[in-house]
Amino acid sequence: MSNEATVSVPELDFNTPSARRKRKMRAFKDKAATLGISIGGISVIVAILLIFFYLLYEVMPLFRSAAVEPWQQNGQVVSPYPLPGQGKTLYLAMEEQAEIGLRLTDAAEVIFFDTRSGDIVRQQSLDLPEGVSISSFALISDARRLFALGLSNGNALVLRHDYKASYPDGVRVLSPELVYPLGTDPIPMGDGPLELLTVNGDGDNWRLIGGNASSLTRTDIELSENFLSGEVETSIETTRLAQPNVKATKLLLMPDRRWLLIAAQGGKLAVADLQAPNDASITQIINATNGDIEAFELLLGGNSLMLADSKGRVSQWFLVRDEQGSWQLTPIRNFDTDGGTLSSFTTEHRRKGFATLDSEGTLKLFNTTAQRTVLSEKLLDGPANQIAYAPRSNAMLLERNGNLSFWAIHNEHPDISWTALWDKVWYEGYEEPAYVWQSSAANNDFEPKYSLMPLAFGTLKAAFYAMLLATPLAICGAIYTAYFMAPGLRRKVKPVIELMEALPTVILGFLAGLWLAPFMELNLAAVFLILLVVPASILAFAFGWAQLPNRIRFLLPDGWDAALLIPVVMLGTWLSFALASPVENLLFGGDLRLWVSQTMGISYDQRNALVVGIAMGFAVIPTIFSITEDAIFAVPKSLSYGSLALGATPWQTLVRVVMPTASPGIFSAVMIGMGRAVGETMIVLMATGNTPIMDVNIFEGMRTLAANIAVEMPESEVGSTHFRILFLAAFVLFMFTFMVNTLAESIRQHLRQKYGSL
Structure with a gap:
């Protein structure tokens, strides 16, 4: 009979008060962590959405449609009112705040009136000699409030309407007046009536051209102040111009006072060069239109001619140099007016826009730069006699059948x-x-x-050259550090490289702009030799090291080979600088930069894409290196050992097992690095020259979206077109990074699914 030993097993109680408390505490911590992580993740998404919608909120007004409506005063619509004064309107205008209007009539009367009610504020008759009448009118500049009158006795008068503000009893009062920039005495220009007249000038120098369809006279006026008496002396020189071989109907003198534009019968357009040897030589005659020229005005600045014909076509012209260097008046763009006959035409005072009103009463607002119709709306039942913009383009006066109507315009961003x-x-x-x-x-x-194209191009150019430098260096360095390097050396190298990421980019930009850029300009040959000599030195050293006896090579512990490359790289760099001068003298005539500029025809800017690529690549390398190194190091060792056990070499194991498994992380590292490069501000701001040009030349600079926002946002007027365009640039940058990251995430998920089974 055998004796069996009895082993007592202690009973475990999992339901003790202490165990229950621990489970409750663990459950509470799990829920708290889950809730905290969820709130954090949702908060990040909400923050990104808020940024998106805020940018959209600031950008949307750019694309808001224009609108026009009757002006409202104290909540009441301003109704049309009778024309103040008598006679036919020659000129209609308003002051800055669109509170007081000006009406010039053919009876030589100037009436200032309240634009809301039509009440006359001031009425003044021009002091013309007895029997003399106004024979022509010439608008010099709406922006400067200057106009001129041609008289039937061959004289001309230049006037400006001004408005002085005063504040009696704290109430703002505007006092309109007429000013005579060239004096109150009419300027003699000829014997016959001035049927045609154009004037331009500024300060002390003026030029007037007038006459009739077959004879024109030029009058140059120079004002000078006598330093002793303080009196202003006037010098007048009159010259009869060569007879134009077209029948002129209207004249325009450009602000440089060199080019005379002549509208002629039969839709012809002539250009006269007043600096030509034979004086006013007709350099060009153009059949501008099949109909008659109805509107013939200079756009703001006097560089563009706006021409409208009797068939309702409107076109923009300006002087362009041809291949021979001669100036030619060239049609630039046409504007769609739906073929309606134009009854009125006017240009904006401070923008490159204009307005037309056709015979059906349809008002159309255009912008020339954007080449678009901003507004098309029927306002009247028929044509209008006169149309006038307010200086701020926020109001408009329309004259029709002896009445004036006052309209409010909402058109903030037409360009x-x-x-x-x-x-x-x-x-x-x-x-x-x-x-x-x-x-x-x-x-x-x-x-x-x-x-925005130069800015978007500059952003991609800067990111491209930075990634071109950073990506291979960072990925190859991460592969060696994670897979081949000894653990002891890895623990020293990895933190040092990651520490580079903590260096402020403003410091990198400062060094790149003030030290690296001039250094590279002086040592351009050495920089390019480094790219050849250092890799060749490394390969030569590796080959020589492999030829050494094993007893020597094995003295160095496995994985510490990279330490031997430090002196090799330093020696290769020194050798590059030593060889730079002989190579430069032998191949490039002693100056590589000059050779690149003159022989190759490639311009060289000191702060260029090469400088940015090196500086920004230095900033991007730690990001790509750190994420790539972690991804490769995280590949299970069992995969590597299994591959090696099956006979694969370490290199085959790396390429066919480790790299595919780590590819999602490597791809994420590259995309994050690219996002860093695209959004970088300070380095590109300080090291690129900050010139918004489109040139793939590596020796030329650029301007990026981020740098442009940093430079111009502090100086932009809040709510202006410029201000909102900068927000649009930020929105474009936001959407670009969003799309790139979304694409990167989808590719990363695909790679994870493909290689996740390894």
Whole structure:
């Protein structure tokens, strides 16, 4: 009979008060962590959506349709009222706030009136000699409130309407007046009536051209102040111009006072060069239209001619140099008026726009830069006699059948269209259509250029050169560090590289702009030799190391080979600088930069894409390296050991097992690095020259979307077109990164599914 040992097993109680408390605490922590992570993730999504909708909120007004409605005063619609004064209207205008209007009549009366009610504020008769009447009218500039009158006795008078503000008892009062820039005495220009007249000038120099269809006279006036007496002395020189071989119907003198534009019968257009040796030589005669020329006006700045014919066609023209260097008046663009006969035409005072009113009473607003119809709306039952813009383009006066009507215009951003933003535009002064960003200038006649193409191109160019440098270095470095390097050396190298990411980009931009750019300019040959000599030195050293006896090679622990490359790289760099001067003298005439510019025809800017590629690549390398290294190091060792056990070499294992498994992480690293490069601001701001040009040349600079926002946002007027265009640039940048990241995530998920079974 055998004795069996009895083993007592202790009973475990999982339902003790302590165990229950631990389970409750664990469950509470799990729920709290789940809730916190969920709230954090949702908050990130909400924040991104808020950014998206805020950018959209600031951008949408750019594309809001224009509107026109009767002006409202104290909640009441301003009704049409009878014309103040008597006679036929020659000129209709308004002051800055559109509170006081000006009406000039053929009876030589100037009436200032309240635009809301028509009440006369001031009425003044021009002091003309007895028996003398107004024979012609010439608008010099709406923006400067200047106009001129041709008289039946051959004299001319230049006037400006001004408005002085005063505040008696704290109430703002406007006092209109007429000013005579060239004096109150009429300027003699000829013996017969001035049926045609055009005037232009500024400050002390003026030029008047007038006469009739067959004879024109030029009068040059120079004003000078006597330093002793303080009196203004006037010098007048009159010259009879060569007889034009066209029958002129209207004249326009451009602001440079060189070019005379002549509208002639039969739809002809002539250009006269007043600086030609034979004085006013007709350089060009154009059959501009099949009908008669009805409207013939200069756009803001005086560089563009707006021409409307009797068939309702409107076109824009300006002077362009041809291949021989001669100036030719060239048709630039046409505007669709639906073939209606135009009854009135006027241009905006401060923008490159104009308005037309046809015989059916349909008002159309256009913008020339954007080449679009901003508004088309029927306002009247028939044609209008006169139409006048307010200086701020927020109001308009229409004269019809002896009545004036006052209209409010809502048209804040007419110069924005898909063409103006993303297509080539033929701007004033350019020889051909181009992509241009130029948001401001020194004068008020400037044509804003809001093409986003140079900025988008510059963004991609900077990112391309940065990624071209950073991606291979970062990925190859990460592969070696994670797969081949000894653990002890890896623990030293990886933190040092990741520490580079903490370096502020403003410091990198500062160094790139003030040190690296001039250094590369002086040592351009050495920089390019480094790209050849250092890799060749590494390969030569590797080959030589492999030829050494094993007893020597095995003295170095496995995985520490990279440490030997440090002196090799330093020696290769020194050798590159040592060889730079002889190579430069032998192959490039002693100056590589000059050779590139003169022989190759490639322009060189000190702050260029090469500098940006090196500086921004240095900033992007740590991001790509860190994520790639973690992805490769995280590949299970069992996969590598299994591959090696089956006879694969370490290189085959890396290429066919490790890299495919880590490919989702590597791809994410590249996309995150690209996002960093696209959104980088300070480096490209300080190291690119900040010129918004489209040139793939690696030696030329660029301007990126992010840098442009940083530069111009502080100087933009809140709510202006420029301000909202900058928000549109931010929106474009946001959408670009969003689409790139979405595409990257979809590819990453595909790679994960494909190689997840390894």
